[in-house]
Amino acid sequence: MSTESIEEFKIEVRSFIEANLAPELRVGNRKDLPKKPLGKWIQALGERGWITPEWPKEYGGGGLDRKHAAAMKGEFKAVRAPMVSSFGTSMLGPTLLQFGTDEQKLEFLPAISKHEVKWCQGYSEPGAGSDLASLQTRAVLEGDEYRITGQKIWTTGADKADWIFCLVRTDPEASKHDGISFILFPMHQDGVEVSPLNLIDGTAEFSQVFFDGARAQAKHVVGPVNGGWTVAKRLLQHERSTDGGSEGGLSGAQKESYVDVVKREVGLENGVLADPVLRQRLAAQEQEAKALSLTMRRAGEEARAGQTARDIGSLGKFKWANMVKSEQDIVMLAHGTQGLGWEGPGFEQTELERTRAWLTTRADSIWGGTNEVQMNVIAKRVLQIPE
Amino acid sequence: MGLILSEDQLILRDMAKSFCDEKSPVERMRSLRDTKSADGFTRDLWKEMGELGWLGILFPEAVGGAEMGYGELGVVLSECGRVLAPEPFLSTVLLGGNAILLGGNEPLQKDLLPDVCTGDRILSLAFQEHGRFSPYGVSTTATRDGDSFKVRGEKLFVLDGHVADQIVTVARTSGSAGDRNGLTLLVVDADASGVTIQRTEMIDGRNAARITFDDAAVDAARVLGDVDNGAEVLDAVFDRATIGLCAEMLGTFEEAFERTLTYLKTREQFGVKIGTFQGLRHRAAQMFGELEFARSVVLDALTAIDDGRDDVSQCASAAKSRCSDVANLIGGEAVQMFGGIGMTDEEEIGLFFKRLKAAELFLGDAIYHRNRYASLRGY
Numbered sequence: 041m042s043t044e045s046i047e048e049f050k051i052e053v054r055s056f057i058e059a060n061l062a063p064e065l066r067v068g069n070r071k072d073l074p075k076k077p078l079g080k081w082i083q084a085l086g087e088r089g090w091i092t093p094e095w096p097k098e099y100g101g102g103g104l105d106r107k108h109a110a111a112m113k114g115e116f117k118a119v120r121a122p123m124v125s126s127f128g129t130s131m132l133g134p135t136l137l138q139f140g141t142d143e144q145k146l147e148f149l150p151a152i153s154k155h156e157v158k159w160c161q162g163y164s165e166p167g168a169g170s171d172l173a174s175l176q177t178r179a180v181l182e183g184d185e186y187r188i189t190g191q192k193i194w195t196t197g198a199d200k201a202d203w204i205f206c207l208v209r210t211d212p213e214a215s216k217h218d219g220i221s222f223i224l225f226p227m228h229q230d231g232v233e234v235s236p237l238n239l240i241d242g243t244a245e246f247s248q249v250f251f252d253g254a255r256a257q258a259k260h261v262v263g264p265v266n267g268g269w270t271v272a273k274r275l276l277q278h279e280r281s282t283d284g285g286s287e288g289g290l291s292g293a294q295k296e297s298y299v300d301v302v303k304r305e306v307g308l309e310n311g312v313l314a315d316p317v318l319r320q321r322l323a324a325q326e327q328e329a330k331a332l333s334l335t336m337r338r339a340g341e342e343a344r345a346g347q348t349a350r351d352i353g354s355l356g357k358f359k360w361a362n363m364v365k366s367e368q369d370i371v372m373l374a375h376g377t378q379g380l381g382w383e384g385p386g387f388e389q390t391e392l393e394r395t396r397a398w399l400t401t402r403a404d405s406i407w408g409g410t411n412e413v414q415m416n417v418i419a420k421r422v423l424q425i426p427e
Numbered sequence: 428m429g430l431i432l433s434e435d436q437l438i439l440r441d442m443a444k445s446f447c448d449e450k451s452p453v454e455r456m457r458s459l460r461d462t463k464s465a466d467g468f469t470r471d472l473w474k475e476m477g478e479l480g481w482l483g484i485l486f487p488e489a490v491g492g493a494e495m496g497y498g499e500l501g502v503v504l505s506e507c508g509r510v511l512a513p514e515p516f517l518s519t520v521l522l523g524g525n526a527i528l529l530g531g532n533e534p535l536q537k538d539l540l541p542d543v544c545t546g547d548r549i550l551s552l553a554f555q556e557h558g559r560f561s562p563y564g565v566s567t568t569a570t571r572d573g574d575s576f577k578v579r580g581e582k583l584f585v586l587d588g589h590v591a592d593q594i595v596t597v598a599r600t601s602g603s604a605g606d607r608n609g610l611t612l613l614v615v616d617a618d619a620s621g622v623t624i625q626r627t628e629m630i631d632g633r634n635a636a637r638i639t640f641d642d643a644a645v646d647a648a649r650v651l652g653d654v655d656n657g658a659e660v661l662d663a664v665f666d667r668a669t670i671g672l673c674a675e676m677l678g679t680f681e682e683a684f685e686r687t688l689t690y691l692k693t694r695e696q697f698g699v700k701i702g703t704f705q706g707l708r709h710r711a712a713q714m715f716g717e718l719e720f721a722r723s724v725v726l727d728a729l730t731a732i733d734d735g736r737d738d739v740s741q742c743a744s745a746a747k748s749r750c751s752d753v754a755n756l757i758g759g760e761a762v763q764m765f766g767g768i769g770m771t772d773e774e775e776i777g778l779f780f781k782r783l784k785a786a787e788l789f790l791g792d793a794i795y796h797r798n799r800y801a802s803l804r805g806y
Binding site: 316322422 | 429700702703705708709716723724794804805
């Protein structure tokens with residue numbers, strides 16, 4: 041397929057869209073999309089291999105090269121088609137393609153590429169957050185199975201997941217990075233218990249997961265036994281490549297920009313924001329957002345030009361987190377007590393949503409490596425200050 | 428120009444860097460200060476920079492310039508900033524020269540700019556009348572008298588005013604202090620009668636002057652731009668000079684940061700390198716972040732001028748508010764991390780600290796430029 045011209049291929053994508061994408065779905069990614077047409081769209085995408093367009097066809101992918109995949113995404117974007125992305129497609133899949141055996145790829149990838157099996161990520165533990173490698177969940181080999189005992193936390197979507205990719209300690213005697221394995225096992229079995237965590241923003245997308253003698257097949261270790269740390273780090277790079285760089289902002293439903301919210305709530309006097317201190321903060325906020333996007337752009341240009349520069353990946357993450365948080369802080373200041381509503385009458389829906397967004401964004405400087413971890417990384421790896 | 432340097436700009440940078448390292452180590456700046464050098468900079472070096480084409484980067488070939496852009500000038504300014512070279516780029520090229528370039532008629536440009544390009548003429552801009560930056564806060568008057576104007580008033584902080592041959596002076600021909608309308612720019616000869624120049628020494632070893640105009644006569648042909656409408660030229664000059672100053676500051680940031688980093692890696696206390704302490708490591712990481720953001724914003728601002736974008740003013744204020752904050756951060760942290768030795772005049776980091784403070788406050792501090800940015804953004 042990749043041999044046909046891009047223009048011909050685009051026509052093919054458009055006719056696929058006409059045949060399979062209901063008009064009511066052409067609103068972008070939203071949580072309240074009608075289930076039945078959405079299911080049909082996902083099924084059609086999966087059959088065509090276009091959920092994972094660049095994966096090889098033998099594993100259920102589309103077999104497209106980068107240009108054709110980009111053309112496909114462009115056509116989808118043009119009609120605001122909902123895109124399908126999951127832990128399976130964005131993290132486990134690329135990791136299996138790199139580290140998995142042929143048998144593992146054939147067993148797991150086709151179901152991911154059809155969006156039939158939901159995966160969750162068993163990484164963090166109560167005692168292993170920023171210091172992930174100190175994880176304690178044990179896996180003991182018994183015949184051709186591992187028995188797993190321990191606890192994971194911050195597992196996104198664990199209550200809905202069919203399978204988990206999980207970091208476990210297979211050699212407690214080895215140094216902490218060397219005794220870890222990356223293993224796959226089903227969630228629906230005795231010995232696995234999921235307990236959702238209610239967060240400060242009212243959501244419960246994360247869970248604690250308890251393992252008490254859960255079973256995993258020995259053949260489902262990805263990469264070498266006790267060599268899971270390398271696999272885990274590679275997978276985290278897939279995670280980091282999906283954040284950072286994006287402009288901060290309120291969620292899709294909140295169309296008004298934070299600048300407009302502040303202007304409306306605080307008011308202008310002779311064209312000048314009525315509160316001079318908030319005016320300073322708002323200007324600084326806009327400048328910070330601009331500087332971040334310029335810096336990301338510059339990093340890209342430097343990389344393409346092959347100019348050696350200091351790596352700014354960790355910098356981007358912590359600057360981005362601070363920017364997103366302070367944007368919400370400013371919005372809260374502008375709303376005053378109208379930003380304190382939790383639910384129910386007395387508050388505009390947009391006010392409630394902004395308040396929840398302020399709460400949700402507190403996590404941005406914590407997940408994916410806390411700000412403090414990012415600064416450690418900058419000091420050590422970028423600035424090369426000896427420890 | 429994008430957000431990275433072109434091949435040619437990289438070559439220019441390497442050339443400027445070796446030139447500055449060889450001919451202008453920081454000790455030179457210190458010695459000019461300590462010997463109370465009459466000029467406050469090195470004339471021969473300035474002329475060499477002219478021969479290299481650096482002084483004419485902004486000016487058209489017709490007046491002896493190289494007709495390049497701010498991308499190139501920024502590269503040179505950064506390298507000068509790295510070694511704290513006190514040569515009069517800001518006064519002569521960015522302020523005075525720019526005013527004549529943007530507002531002067533052709534005879535005036537042909538009269539004055541060729542010598543600027545060779546390094547034989549020093550210029551400055553006399554605008555300030557108060558300590559805090561206030562571009563239209565001008566009370567100095569220019570009164571029409573036949574074919575000339577008579578200038579009366581007092582100016583502060585005229586950079587390199589004690590050695591300037593011509594002083595572009597911002598005077599009021601109508602309205603009152605604070606009005607944007609009613610300003611007129613005049614090219615005043617430093618040796619004209621009624622002009623009294625008093626050299627003032629600054630913390631950064633550079634020189635400015637207090638200048639008194641006591642009915643100094645200026646030919647009407649030496650008005651830049653239109654009478655009463657000088658702010659049109661002045662605003663553009665300030666935007667460009669501000670962005671140029673930021674480019675110089677970037678070089679100073681880089682050097683001050685590198686020296687601080689080296690100190691963290693070598694200084695031992697409690698039996699370990701002080702860079703092992705997380706309290707210092709995180710602050711070094713913060714400084715790095717601010718430096719990288721400043722670099723992006725300054726490169727974008729230089730590009731905005733060269734590409735003729737319509738957001739130059741916004742870029743100038745975004746750059747200067749950030750660079751002023753970063754000057755305060757990197758300068759202050761550098762002295763703090765050097766500890767007691769950082770307080771000594773002997774240790775060069777203090778020279779960086781003092782230069783950064785001067786640059787932070789000149790042409791508007793962070794608060795001024797955030798307010799201006801807010802106005803430009805409609806709030």
